[in-house]
Amino acid sequence: MSEVAVVAYGAGNVASVQFALERLGASVRLTDDPAVVADAERVILPGVGAAGYAMTRLADLGLIEPLRAFSRPLLGVCLGQQLLFERSEEGDGVRMLGVIPGAVRRLAPEGDLPVPHMGWSRLTPDRDDPLLDDVAAGAYAYFVHGFACPDGPATLARADYGGAVPAVVRSANRWGCQFHPERSADTGATILKNFLSLPC
Secondary structure, three states: OOEEEEEOOOOOOHHHHHHHHHHOOOEEEEEOOHHHHHHOOOEEEOOOOOHHHHHHHHHHOOOHHHHHHOOOOEEEEOHHHHHOEEEEOOOOOEEOOOOEEEEEEEOOOOOOOOOOEEEEEEOEEOOOOHHHOOOOOOOEEEEEEOEEOOOOOOEEEEEEOOOEEEEEEEEOOEEEEOOOHHHOHHHHHHHHHHHHHOOO
């Protein structure tokens, strides 16, 4: 049974992530303890809301350095993916974890598409990765976000929302999903299952 530490820092819907993982047979520990995170077999960093608030909470709890130093599989979800990058243009600018190069910017789709992007969009994989095993091109995932990560070498899959939106990213042992896998039906379950199977 895979063991997962889900970082419960007050900026994410950890209960739905927990239940989705437990349905797949994982042993889940919700934690804000830096030592537990540092020693975990694998970590999920969820996130909903503002990057500035999230980074303040991570700093107050002493979680920034354990997350930066973590060397086993780590998955950022929604805002958690964005926090993996260097900075965000939210507000007056937010310095983030900086484990993937680039800046997160306000979503600016072409045309009259509303922001935030809320709803189902298709995934277009860009290259093979074990996180995306058995995820077909065109599979749907559920998004809720008003900012988007930069499209670059870390991008594994994109969604189209009046322009390319990096939907799945990876740098070394750190992955991110801009969408909510715990709310993305079979697509999300497959991705979470693949995450639980990644070698530590």
